[in-house]
Amino acid sequence: MLFNSLEFLIFLPVVFILYWFVVHKKLRSQNFLILLASYVFYGWWDWRFLSLIIFSSTIDFLIGVFLSKTEKTSTRKLLLTSSILVNIGFLGFFKYYNFFLESFIDAFTFFGQSISAERLHIILPVGISFYTFQTLSYTIDVYKKKLEPTKDVVAFFAFVSFFPQLVAGPIERATNLLPQFYTQRKFEYNKAVDGLRQILWGLFKKIVIADNAAKFANIIFDSSADYSGSTLVLGAVFFAFQIYGDFSGYSDIAIGTSRLFGFNLMRNFAFPYFSRDIAEFWRRWHISLSTWFRDYLYIPLGGSRGGTWMKIRNTFIIFIVSGFWHGANWTFIVWGFLNALYFLPLMLLNKNRVNTDIVAKNRVFANVKEILQIFITFSLTTIAWVFFRAENITHAFVYLSEIFSASLFQMPEFFPVQVIFFIIVFVIIEWLQRDKEHALEFENTKMPRLVRFAFYYLLIAVIFLFGGQQQEFIYFQF
Numbered sequence: 197m198l199f200n201s202l203e204f205l206i207f208l209p210v211v212f213i214l215y216w217f218v219v220h221k222k223l224r225s226q227n228f229l230i231l232l233a234s235y236v237f238y239g240w241w242d243w244r245f246l247s248l249i250i251f252s253s254t255i256d257f258l259i260g261v262f263l264s265k266t267e268k269t270s271t272r273k274l275l276l277t278s279s280i281l282v283n284i285g286f287l288g289f290f291k292y293y294n295f296f297l298e299s300f301i302d303a304f305t306f307f308g309q310s311i312s313a314e315r316l317h318i319i320l321p322v323g324i325s326f327y328t329f330q331t332l333s334y335t336i337d338v339y340k341k342k343l344e345p346t347k348d349v350v351a352f353f354a355f356v357s358f359f360p361q362l363v364a365g366p367i368e369r370a371t372n373l374l375p376q377f378y379t380q381r382k383f384e385y386n387k388a389v390d391g392l393r394q395i396l397w398g399l400f401k402k403i404v405i406a407d408n409a410a411k412f413a414n415i416i417f418d419s420s421a422d423y424s425g426s427t428l429v430l431g432a433v434f435f436a437f438q439i440y441g442d443f444s445g446y447s448d449i450a451i452g453t454s455r456l457f458g459f460n461l462m463r464n465f466a467f468p469y470f471s472r473d474i475a476e477f478w479r480r481w482h483i484s485l486s487t488w489f490r491d492y493l494y495i496p497l498g499g500s501r502g503g504t505w506m507k508i509r510n511t512f513i514i515f516i517v518s519g520f521w522h523g524a525n526w527t528f529i530v531w532g533f534l535n536a537l538y539f540l541p542l543m544l545l546n547k548n549r550v551n552t553d554i555v556a557k558n559r560v561f562a563n564v565k566e567i568l569q570i571f572i573t574f575s576l577t578t579i580a581w582v583f584f585r586a587e588n589i590t591h592a593f594v595y596l597s598e599i600f601s602a603s604l605f606q607m608p609e610f611f612p613v614q615v616i617f618f619i620i621v622f623v624i625i626e627w628l629q630r631d632k633e634h635a636l637e638f639e640n641t642k643m644p645r646l647v648r649f650a651f652y653y654l655l656i657a658v659i660f661l662f663g664g665q666q667q668e669f670i671y672f673q674f
Contacts, residue, residue: 421594424609432579447464
């Protein structure tokens, strides 16, 4: 079920009414309704996928119970290892089986040996990368004794399958989200209204920015050999705004929807395209995944505590694994490797924590230095996005080689003024609101109520009148 669909437009009010007006007096009933609604929401794509999420939830719930009953180190390690193997095993099979098979065949072919093997027609379950990491956070934190294992099976299953963030995040930590299922929720008007505003902004980002940018990004990338370097630059920029509007738009809708039901999810995007260096960008982009890898992979590997070689090794591991998490294609691995190269000089010079506050704080305009830093960071990020979007590595290098050619100085073959206009307006609004949690957060503002509501209705009108063709969210494939 897509957030930007008629089905969800019906589904959400029905669940909301049942939640606050029918089962609101009993916490367990609320949790059970969330669980049932989440399974309907997830099963809307393919009911067969439900068996995987139920199996994963059952395994990790039982392992949590067993961990609570033993203090023996070897047994606890065995239980944790079992959870990791089951979850990563499912993820590896459904997402990476054919990738490893093809890479294995290519390796033998390279050395002059010919082997044959049959690819499996595997359907990738929607959101498997997200809920797998969410359940892993539970078993790891229980193992480390950062979290008490739950005995409430309904609360745990609802935590794993919580429908607002189930298929594309944020990837919630058990320490943050699971305890919220233990506490009676009360309807808070201000929180719900702010949630609706965030949903509206998320829909605008997805339908008006991402879907419109996608149309031209797809045209240019799919026929890149036919266009000049200047047009390919437009294609790369359109994709940069497509993936940002698409993914952060989903996160906004997920966080806003959660607030309607009394839940607080972690922030997943913090205006990343206003970053002044790559380190700042990764503190602001897909925050839930970046911090997950930091806490559960980077720090256990030694983090930055070792010597220079260990820092370099761990940096490349974290970025390459992050790239591989996104998909079974060498383009994602190169994308991760390239971001590691971007990040490395900052880390080695101890400048990766220089820009920790918002740009141009307490000022309307950025200075020349900040503008240049933002432009360079955005340019480097957009170059990396070419690998993310390209069909294969060869396509990416050919695409970039044409950009850095004489045709870069030609007039673009086409110039979609309407899309560019909306992107500019979008950037201006986010810039003015960059110190807020989201662009429509108007708490403690001097803006008159009439002006605010006029702006909301204008956004709604723009969504209906200028929204692009409906498309699935990009991160559903991950």
